[in-house]
Amino acid sequence: MQPAHTETGSTRPSLQRMLRHVSSLGPVLGLIVLCIAGTWLNPDFATLDNMMNVLTRTAFIGIIAVGMTFVIISGGIDLSVGSMAALIAGSMIFLMNKLVLAGTLSPLAIVLTGIALALLLGAAFGAIHGLLITKGRIEPFIVTLGTLGIFRAYLTYLADGGALTLDTALNDLYAPVYYASLLGIPVPIWVFLIVAALGTIILNRTAFGRHVQAIGSNEQVARYAAIRVDLVKIVTYMFLGLCVGIATVLYVPRLGSATPTTGILWELEAIAAVVVGGTALKGGEGRVIGTVIGAILLSVISNILNLTSIISVYLNAAVQGFVIIIVAFLQRSRH
Amino acid sequence: MKRFTQVLGAGVLALAFGAISGNAVAEKVTLGVSIPTATHGFTGGIVWWAGEAKKELEKKYPDLKVIIKTAGGAPEQANQLQDLVTVNKINALVIFPFESASLTQPVSQVKSKGVYVTVVDRGLTDTRAQDAYVAGDNTAFGKIPGEYIGKTLGGKGNVVALRGIPTTLDNERYEAFQTALKATPDVKILDAKYANWNRDDAFKVTQDFLTRFKHIDAIWAADDDMAVGVLKALDQAKRTDVKIVFGGAGAKGAIKTLMDGSDKRIQANVSYSPKFIYDAIKLTAEARLKGEALPAKTIIPSVLITKENAKQFYFPNSPF
Numbered sequence: 001m002q003p004a005h006t007e008t009g010s011t012r013p014s015l016q017r018m019l020r021h022v023s024s025l026g027p028v029l030g031l032i033v034l035c036i037a038g039t040w041l042n043p044d045f046a047t048l049d050n051m052m053n054v055l056t057r058t059a060f061i062g063i064i065a066v067g068m069t070f071v072i073i074s075g076g077i078d079l080s081v082g083s084m085a086a087l088i089a090g091s092m093i094f095l096m097n098k099l100v101l102a103g104t105l106s107p108l109a110i111v112l113t114g115i116a117l118a119l120l121l122g123a124a125f126g127a128i129h130g131l132l133i134t135k136g137r138i139e140p141f142i143v144t145l146g147t148l149g150i151f152r153a154y155l156t157y158l159a160d161g162g163a164l165t166l167d168t169a170l171n172d173l174y175a176p177v178y179y180a181s182l183l184g185i186p187v188p189i190w191v192f193l194i195v196a197a198l199g200t201i202i203l204n205r206t207a208f209g210r211h212v213q214a215i216g217s218n219e220q221v222a223r224y225a226a227i228r229v230d231l232v233k234i235v236t237y238m239f240l241g242l243c244v245g246i247a248t249v250l251y252v253p254r255l256g257s258a259t260p261t262t263g264i265l266w267e268l269e270a271i272a273a274v275v276v277g278g279t280a281l282k283g284g285e286g287r288v289i290g291t292v293i294g295a296i297l298l299s300v301i302s303n304i305l306n307l308t309s310i311i312s313v314y315l316n317a318a319v320q321g322f323v324i325i326i327v328a329f330l331q332r333s334r335h
Numbered sequence: 336m337k338r339f340t341q342v343l344g345a346g347v348l349a350l351a352f353g354a355i356s357g358n359a360v361a362e363k364v365t366l367g368v369s370i371p372t373a374t375h376g377f378t379g380g381i382v383w384w385a386g387e388a389k390k391e392l393e394k395k396y397p398d399l400k401v402i403i404k405t406a407g408g409a410p411e412q413a414n415q416l417q418d419l420v421t422v423n424k425i426n427a428l429v430i431f432p433f434e435s436a437s438l439t440q441p442v443s444q445v446k447s448k449g450v451y452v453t454v455v456d457r458g459l460t461d462t463r464a465q466d467a468y469v470a471g472d473n474t475a476f477g478k479i480p481g482e483y484i485g486k487t488l489g490g491k492g493n494v495v496a497l498r499g500i501p502t503t504l505d506n507e508r509y510e511a512f513q514t515a516l517k518a519t520p521d522v523k524i525l526d527a528k529y530a531n532w533n534r535d536d537a538f539k540v541t542q543d544f545l546t547r548f549k550h551i552d553a554i555w556a557a558d559d560d561m562a563v564g565v566l567k568a569l570d571q572a573k574r575t576d577v578k579i580v581f582g583g584a585g586a587k588g589a590i591k592t593l594m595d596g597s598d599k600r601i602q603a604n605v606s607y608s609p610k611f612i613y614d615a616i617k618l619t620a621e622a623r624l625k626g627e628a629l630p631a632k633t634i635i636p637s638v639l640i641t642k643e644n645a646k647q648f649y650f651p652n653s654p655f
Binding site: 042044045047049050053057156159160161162163165179254255257259260261262264302303306307309313314316 | 572
């Protein structure tokens with residue numbers, strides 16, 4: 001960064017952009033190094049099947065992390081997403097099982113109703129967060145810390161402390177949403193790609209995206225610039241809620257059940273993916289593509305650890321910690 | 336006269352005291368139950384069985400009051416113990432400790448106030464802090480599947496194992512599993528990884544095991560919740576080499592599969608029912624109502640469950 005400041009005004013922007021480019025490669029470099037290491041440790045790592053496994057399981061956290069990118073860029077945070085996913089999953093299963101008992105709807109209609117409920121609940125929970133944060137003027141950390149407990153407690157209550165399991169016939173009908181492939185690529189990866197592409201377009205090519213960034217870098221200035229700060233914030237939380245709803249729609253057919261451990265610690269994984277991907281936790285700027293790479297990076301680490309036994313199983317969590325810190329270090333110069 | 340009244344008074348007092356102490360055995364028992372909150376299937380079962388014990392015993396014994404407290408972590412559980420003693424004035428306690436070491440001191444405080452203490456499942460580091468200990472058999476929990484897998488594979492094959500959360504309890508089970516398999520040296524444990532007693536983690540770990548090992552004969556899932564994730568991962572990868580998936584604890588879904596014979600990979604299970612909290616509460620309450628003590632150690636045996644005896648382990652109303 002230092003030489004950039006000594007340059008003359010005319011060349012500075014382009015050089016800065018270039019430097020910015022190099023440092024934004026941090027997560028990508030990290031991912032490449034990890035993939036080489038993985039292949040070297042176990043050749044099975046580089047197989048197509050393993051890649052599909054990793055990307056498919058990244059889809060849940062990845063989709064949520066795309067929504068989280070917007071919230072963090074706007075200067076907010078959402079700690080409740082894991083619990084929210086669990087409660088949405090539980091509510092979906094609960095409703096679908098009840099509809100099966102009622103027996104008036106066809107199985108396909110029941111699954112579609114369940115999906116609609118998931119998306120609706122996600123958006124509604126997000127709207128509640130947004131309203132409490134803007135109109136209620138409570139810190140996002142506190143609001144979502146509160147709902148983190150509330151959502152999970154209601155799921156545990158719905159499940160009676162055990163597991164909510166989807167009706168077997170319905171599950172067979174619904175399973176392809178997670179297990180089927182389109183052109184050789186599993187459905188969750190497609191959905192992840194679409195959400196990430198939409199996220200990139202919204203953030204970089206729309207007025208709303210620019211408003212989110214403006215609010216994150218300076219809320220007061222954004223207000224003077226006649227940006228409807230409250231509305232934009234509420235919409236970012238709704239968008240995140242919707243992403244959680246989409247992730248849950250993909251999650252439920254995997255195991256066909258929701259338990260009180262569903263989605264546990266997803267919030268931290270999503271936040272880590274966003275930050276590892278180069279979005280500043282203080283808000284203002286960030287990139288959706290970085291988040292996508294961050295999310296993949298995190299699941300590649302645990303995949304490699306499972307594929308090898310060179311490190312004591314007791315130290316698995318430490319490896320993840322080291323990698324997060326190293327990648328964050330690689331891209332620190334941007335700020 | 337004065338002297339006479341004094342003697343009489345002393346006599347009456349003595350009688351009264353005698354009556355009180357003689358009655359103490361039939362006095363009311365206020366029994367505190369301190370257990371973890373329902374965070375996964377097994378603890379869900381603990382909470383449910385504790386509730387069943389309360390309902391049943393309070394109806395049967397009017398002199399008994401059972402107070403159940405659930406805690407989300409060790410510090411919270413320690414605080415609840417203080418509340419149970421000072422606010423609820425308990426004179427008997429059944430506790431399922433979160434951790435052995437950090438709860439030994441708080442429990443010993445409770446005992447020093449004259450409360451009768453029964454510890455369930457996880458033993459305290461200082462056994463003087465407890466009056467009685469009731470537990471499941473963690474060694475058998477690992478030994479039985481080890482023996483079963485060794486025998487069913489005919490003494491030869493590849494096994495992978497899932498582990499729970501790093502705890503002494505998990506170590507005890509895994510060591511027993513390894514020891515049992517030593518009897519059949521040609522049955523090899525390829526690897527064992529933690530999946531946190533969690534369906535999703537078990538799914539991921541199994542997927543990676545399947546990528547890594549081209550031939551696996553049996554998977555010790557070590558828990559019925561984890562077995563759900565294991566089966567899904569096997570189905571997804573369409574792997575037919577795995578002949579046995581052995582769960583553990585006897586969750587109702589797994590027992591149902593066993594009874595119906597609906598999945599040929601599930602042929603056996605090992606009991607480790609959360610019902611032992613019910614047994615512990617019942618044993619403690621009934622002993623204290625009679626003023627008796629429990630044996631210092633009661634082990635609820637873990638046994639092999641197969642299709643033949645599955646019925647007696649099936650509790651459809653329990654969440655677990």
